[in-house]
Amino acid sequence: MYSKTTLPPPASHRTVLVVGDYQDQGRRVLAKFTPTHPESPFQIADNGTYCESSKRHLRVALTPAGLSVERAPPDAAKDFYDSKNSRRILWGWAQIPGGAQALPRQIAWQAELGQLLFMPLREQEQLRQLPPIVDRTALKLRAGAPQNIGASWPAGAAKHSEVVATFAMPKAATVFGIGIAAVGGKPAKEAFVEFKPRTGPSPDGPWWEVRVGVGPPAHDGEAGGGGVEAAEQSLRLLPSDMEIELRVFVDGAMCEVFFMGGRVALTLPITLGAEQAGFTAFSDRAAAVNVEAHRVGSIWVTPEQVLGTPV
Numbered sequence: 001m002y003s004k005t006t007l008p009p010p011a012s013h014r015t016v017l018v019v020g021d022y023q024d025q026g027r028r029v030l031a032k033f034t035p036t037h038p039e040s041p042f043q044i045a046d047n048g049t050y051c052e053s054s055k056r057h058l059r060v061a062l063t064p065a066g067l068s069v070e071r072a073p074p075d076a077a078k079d080f081y082d083s084k085n086s087r088r089i090l091w092g093w094a095q096i097p098g099g100a101q102a103l104p105r106q107i108a109w110q111a112e113l114g115q116l117l118f119m120p121l122r123e124q125e126q127l128r129q130l131p132p133i134v135d136r137t138a139l140k141l142r143a144g145a146p147q148n149i150g151a152s153w154p155a156g157a158a159k160h161s162e163v164v165a166t167f168a169m170p171k172a173a174t175v176f177g178i179g180i181a182a183v184g185g186k187p188a189k190e191a192f193v194e195f196k197p198r199t200g201p202s203p204d205g206p207w208w209e210v211r212v213g214v215g216p217p218a219h220d221g222e223a224g225g226g227g228v229e230a231a232e233q234s235l236r237l238l239p240s241d242m243e244i245e246l247r248v249f250v251d252g253a254m255c256e257v258f259f260m261g262g263r264v265a266l267t268l269p270i271t272l273g274a275e276q277a278g279f280t281a282f283s284d285r286a287a288a289v290n291v292e293a294h295r296v297g298s299i300w301v302t303p304e305q306v307l308g309t310p311v
Helices: 122-127 303-307
Strands: 004-006 014-017 030-033 043-045 058-063 066-071 075-082 087-094 105-110 115-120 134-141 160-168 174-182 189-195 208-215 231-237 243-251 254-259 264-269 278-283 287-295
Touching: 115 254, 134 278, 160 174, 160 278, 174 243, 174 287, 189 243, 189 254, 208 254, 208 264, 231 264, 278 287
Parallel strands: none
Antiparallel strands: 004 043, 014 058, 030 066, 058 066, 075 087, 087 105, 105 115, 134 287, 160 243, 160 287, 174 189, 174 278, 189 208, 208 231, 243 254, 254 264
16 A cells, blocks of 8 residues: 655645546546645655545646646556656556557646646657648638548558648637548548637636537537547637647547647547548638648667667
8 A cells, every 4th residue: 555645735836747547538627726725635645656545547736826636538647757858758548449559748737728738749740751641731611611631642641640730710609620530521530629709718817718529520510529439628728829729640540639739638549431531621610721741650660770879
């Protein structure tokens, strides 16, 4: 049994990762705890592992304002501090049938948003295969008419791919996003943003929130579809944000979507319908989107590459 210690009031700006076994369908829930809550039930073992009987999987950030506790999507997660690059990296298993290693993520505290970010590592860009399938193409979207991203995708390219789509910040309520693994214009999943303009700041900070998610294609006017293979969350936006970015990765039987540089990160299973699968962009209002798409190469390296890497 681990010995437990109650988290003390924060004395400095630092981040701690707390790990357990928590199943939450890819969702994260943020709760704030300040020094005015001395009876907080969240405790950390001496070895850094959260060890309450419920075995929830939580991330804890210690900030000058107080404690932020966040449920985390990866299962059997482990983190480490990369001292060479001054960053903390999270590894974990995706909660999909059969399991799979999720993308490693850098964890960072964003004070203005009052939340943790979970970002793909910058090394991920080194796996982009050249030339790109779609190279920073500006698409004009017609209301309610999904448009293919790229004229055609090489056979099998969508199975291991990355798409980065940047939408101009809308001025009115709208739903837009990316169709994933689309065949004949019909995607297997949709990553969507249900945007609503800012009506005022949150009582907790300068942001406002919009609904985002990943799920089966929408039907009957409902954004993002539904079902057990879907996940939704609130995305925080700031008045200074001028664009909304979606970064989509597909790797075999799963897809991972990062909204706004990791403010929301969702991992779900996916079924690719055909070798010729591609991606689409959609919006229920006329919109503009810049898109870049790449085939993603293998992570495997040779013993010679490992031995030749500088320490």
